[in-house]
Amino acid sequence: MSVDILAIAAHRDDVELTCAGTLIKAAALGRKTAIVDLTAGEMGSKGDARSRATEAEKAAAIMKVSARENLGLPDAGIVNTPETREIVARVIRRFKPRVVIAPARQGRHPDHRVTAELVRDACFIAGLAKVAPDVPKHRPLKVVHCISFRQDFEKPTFVVDISAEFEQKLEAIRCFESQFGGATQAGEVYPNGEPLYDAIRHYSAHYGSMIRTKYGEPFFTTETMRVDDVAALEVSTF
Numbered sequence: 001m002s003v004d005i006l007a008i009a010a011h012r013d014d015v016e017l018t019c020a021g022t023l024i025k026a027a028a029l030g031r032k033t034a035i036v037d038l039t040a041g042e043m044g045s046k047g048d049a050r051s052r053a054t055e056a057e058k059a060a061a062i063m064k065v066s067a068r069e070n071l072g073l074p075d076a077g078i079v080n081t082p083e084t085r086e087i088v089a090r091v092i093r094r095f096k097p098r099v100v101i102a103p104a105r106q107g108r109h110p111d112h113r114v115t116a117e118l119v120r121d122a123c124f125i126a127g128l129a130k131v132a133p134d135v136p137k138h139r140p141l142k143v144v145h146c147i148s149f150r151q152d153f154e155k156p157t158f159v160v161d162i163s164a165e166f167e168q169k170l171e172a173i174r175c176f177e178s179q180f181g182g183a184t185q186a187g188e189v190y191p192n193g194e195p196l197y198d199a200i201r202h203y204s205a206h207y208g209s210m211i212r213t214k215y216g217e218p219f220f221t222t223e224t225m226r227v228d229d230v231a232a233l234e235v236s237t238f
């Protein structure tokens with residue numbers, strides 16, 4: 001199995017909140033996508049691991065990913081160690097992604113912050129032949145961090161236009177009814193008093209406005225984006 005994009009997140013609803021529109025759009029463009037969730041969500045305040053597994057399956061079908069796996073690392077206890085790096089590197093080698101989507105490098109929840117670093121390090125380690133030598137090495141070309149809902153000032157490197165995919169993204173999020181039913185806050189989404197689904201719509205509209213479109217999902221890369229034709233640049237300054 002080889003995928004174009006592999007999204008790796010700490011918890012089962014993280015991908016839906018941060019990059020579902022991007023995955024849905026990629027699948028529509030003919031890209032092969034997959035999701036790896038690091039934990040089963042056993043420490044969540046609402047619902048339990050089993051109901052979240054069923055919800056994650058439903059959401060995966062809406063996002064049209066080719067696979068969704070769970071690594072069963074300890075929820076609220078993710079650490080970045082040689083052992084966990086090897087666990088994540090092995091799954092990266094199995095999926096052989098060109099691009100990996102990781103969480104934002106800062107976060108309210110320590111699992112999000114640690115996962116960002118763990119995923120990045122595991123992508124590097126996956127390219128070292130002498131680590132877990134029983135599996136052929138594979139290093140993804142690129143790691144991009146999804147930074148939806150982050151309020152630390154970090155200007156997105158790029159925003160994906162998800163105007164056409166936004167309602168499906170919301171549908172994927174709504175699969176996690178055990179988490180979000182009646183909620184005004186989830187994950188990194190700070191509450192403004194409105195129902196969670198409305199808050200997500202407003203955030204997405206804000207990111208969309210950054211590229212002069214209805215809805216968007218923001219990403220950050222440490223490396224600079226390349227441009228060949230300056231005359232073809234998009235997004236109006238005015």
Ligand SMILES: [Zn+2]
Nearest residue numbers: 010011014187
């Ligand atoms: Zn999370």
